[in-house]
Amino acid sequence: MYGVARNSQDVDIDLIQLFRAIWERRKTVLAVTVLAAGVAFAGASSLDRQYKAETRLLIEPRVLAAESAAGGAGLPDELAISSQVQLLQSTDLIKQVARDLKLFDIDEFDGGGSGGILSLIGLGGGDGELAPEERSIKAFRERLTVYQAPGSRVVAIEFSSKDPKLSAEVANKMAEVYLALQSGAKLDTSSDTARWLEPEIANLRDKVREAEKKVADYRASFDLLQTSETSTVATQQLNDISAELTRVRGERASAEARAEHVRTTLAAGGDTESLGEIVAAPVIQRLKEQEATIQSQIADLSTSLLEGHPRLKGLRGQLSGVREQIRAETRRVLASLDNEATVTRLREQQLTAQLNRMKAESARAGESEVELKALEREAAAQRQLLETYLARYREAASRMDPNAAPADARVISRAVEPREAAFPKVVPITIVAALAGFILAAVFVMLAELFSGRALRPLIEAEEEAGDAVEAEPVPQPVAPESAARTGAMARLPVVEEAPSASVIPETETGPVDNEFSLNGVAAAIARGDYDGVPVVAVSPEGDEGSALTVEMARRLAAGGLRVLVMDLTGTGTPTVLATERLDLPGLTDLLTGEAAFSDIIHPDLHSRAHIVPQGTADLHDALRSIERLPMILSALTEAYERVIVECGSVSGEDVGKLLRGRKALVLITMRTPDEARLEDLVGEFARAGFGDVLLLAGPLPDGSDRGDRQAA
The missing domain is CATH 3.40.50.300 (P-loop containing nucleotide triphosphate hydrolases)
Structure with a gap:
């Protein structure tokens, strides 16, 4: 027999058949759903009720007066809060809570007291081999949940128990014991810190005093007296001489420029009235006034007297004398400017020499300052360490009072006795079980349909495309038997809408057999x-x-x-x-x-x-x-x-x-x-x-x- 191949690419899932199969087996699916819901309801109803209570703590540092003056303490980070969560779950804290509430005497915290099936068959195991206290702690941990609220510094303490009152008492007691332990730990730490700091502070005071004395002696021996926090006497003098030298150089350059300008103007025969140095001279100003007065008189007399008149001749003689005085005074101004330039030049030379001497002295002082700065750094380090120890000592001393050492947390929400059980939720469990039963039954029916092949169908083209292809196919015209015989052994019977003109039925009785x-x-x-x-x-x-x-x-x-x-x-x-x-x-x-x-x-x-x-x-x-x-x-x-x-x-x-x-x-x-x-x-x-x-x-x-x-x- 020849093999049969199956083309999986031509197969598709028939969703309608799947839903049809589920509907046909609806009684079975409904029975499975009801059975799952009934079992879940019975199982949830038979479980012991658990009540859950919650206490919330806010983790934050308590800033003391000394800390506030120093800028305050920073907020706790994520690692610090996670550490507090782990501390709340520590065995010592659980033991203290269990002893205070006498949980060791309650059957709920006994842990069963049996070793289970392994103990029954002699293989050991289970909680039966543990001590009563260890079984109680294990049962306590199973009912305790401590977590950090997302995005906050709040830590929640949840505890579940068969007794609603006990669940609230345990949650609140956990918070109280935790705060007490925090306060006691901070008090012990402060006492130890204060006792250790006292001798260290006394030793540091002597070291700081000795380091500062060395700095003062070295500064006096090398004449490194300071005029400010950043400069010494030599440095200050060097700065002053440099500033004075810069000023004198400016004055010299200005005096030389003025003198040269006056000299050039006089040599060229220019008008001296445009020179500011000459015009500003008091003598020249008086001479200029006299010259103007004489010129005015000459102009007035020229209108009534002849040129050779003795009075006019006398006035012209006075005018010549005044002008000669102006030229002489101008030469004196030029000489004064030259003298001023010479003086500033000599002052510049003196300041330059003094500046060079101060530079040499500053270089020698700089070498000494290297050692001085080393001594100052040592003294500053000792002083800073002493101040740090003093601040810590004051902080520790302020916390040695039990009333002044609060914990880094506070209760923001105390647990109250719950009214409704947290577990089991009978109605939600029943609904979920019924839904799961329905889904499993439906999936089983669909898988059965798929594996049997009833929900598989071939992939075919859309019905519209198939219809269009049929309509597009040309309709053949009626063919007579003679023409059909001439086309070959295969005769295609035509689709006709009217009666054919010739018969398409072969003559089987009289015609050829083949x-x-x-x-x-x-x-x-x-x-x-x-x-x-x-x-x-x-x-x-x-x-x-x-x-x-x-x-x-x-x-x-x-x-x-x-x-x-x-x-x-x-x-x-x-x-x-x-x-x-x-x-x-x-x-x-x-x-x-x-x-x-x-x-x-x-x-x-x-x-x-x-x-x-x-x-x-x-x-x-x-x-x-x-x-x-x-x-x-x-x-x-x-x-x-x-x-x-x-x-x-x-x-x-x-x-x-x-x-x-x-x-x-x-x-x-x-x-x-x-x-x-x-x-x-x-x-x-x-x-x-x-x-x-x-x-x-x-x-x-x-x-x-x-x-x-x-x-x-």
Whole structure:
């Protein structure tokens, strides 16, 4: 038998079939849901009630007066808060709370006292081997939850117990013991710190005094007296001389420039009245006034006296004398400017020499300052350490008072006795269990459908595209029998809307036996490569007679060397009767219901190399629920066999279309005695269903057929 390959790429999950299967098994799913809810309700109701209470602490440092004067203490970081969470879960704290509340005497904190199954069989283990106190602490830890509230410095203490009052008492007691331990620890730390700092401070005071004395002696011995925090006497003198030298150089340059300007103007015979140094001289200003007065008198007398008049001559003589005095005074101003420039030049030389001497002295003082700075750093370090110790000592001394050493936390919310149990929540547990039961039951049903293959369907194109393709296919015109015979052994029956002008029914009684509608002619047409991978759907309007022709044609194809398979979809099972010995063989219905595999439903023909898929023995109604898998099955069979023939018996074109769900197929109409009108109706019906390729197989069974014998058997 030839193998059968399955094309997984052509398979899709049919969601509608999955939901249909769940709906059909709704009673089972509902029963599982109710059962899960009932079990969860009974189990949750039987559990012991647990009540939970919560106390909240705010972790923050308590700033003392000394700390506040020094700038305050920083807020605790995440690591500090996590450390406090771990401290709240410490064994010592739990033991103290348990002793204060006498939890060791309560059965709830006994831990069971037994070793469980291992103890019963002598293997030890369990809590029975622990001491009573250790069992109580273990039970305490199981009921205690300490955590930091996200994004805050708040720490929550949760405790659960069967007794609501006890849960609140334990949570509050945990906070009280924690605060007491914090205060006691800070008091002990402060006392130890103060005792250690006292001798250290006394020793540091002596060291600071000695270091500062060394600095003072060194400064006096090397004459490094300071005028400010950053400069000494030598440095200050050097700065003053440098500033004075800069000023004198400016004055010298200004005096030389003024003198040169006056000298150049006089040498060129220019007007001295534009020179500021000359105009500003008091003597020259008086002479200029006299000159102006004399010139005014000369101008007045010139209008009434002649040029040789003695008075005019006297006034002109006075004017010449005044001008000579102005020139003499101008020369004195120039000499004064030269003297001023000379004096500033000499002052500059003196300051330069003094500056050089101070630079040499500053260089020598700088070498000494190196050692001085080292002594000062040592003294500053000792002084800073002493101040730090003094601040810590004052802080420790202030905390030695028990009332002045508060813990770094405070209670912001005390636990109250809970009214409702925190566990178990019967209603939510029941709802969740019912939902889980429903989901598991539905998943189990869907998996069963998937594994059986009933929820799988082939991938096909959209129905609209298939319809458009059928409409786009050109409708052939009626063809006369003579033209059909000339086209070859395969005759395509046309889709006609009007009565044909010539008969398309062959003359089987008078015509040749091997025409295009005979067994040999149709077998030759089907054997051609045009129908590779396309199933052949055989329709027998006459019933079993046509089905027998289909089986005989399959045998002809197998005799020609093709791998052929016949699938029996008839109601009477005629192909199965003709090809097999028994009718109870597994077949298509068994495959559709998931009771058989491909290898179990394919059987060999008794009289040829062909194979057959019988109807099967499973319930037909169960198989019809998965009939949409038929195109997928045909796709797998057409990959394994060269020709797959599906014998459907007497069915309509609409039924074949629903069966194949849009898959392309060749329709073979088998009729021993064809009726022209009926044949036309069948061809048109299949064309409207989307099957344009239709062949006719007509004529009697060949001699030697065993159909009658097999049916009799």
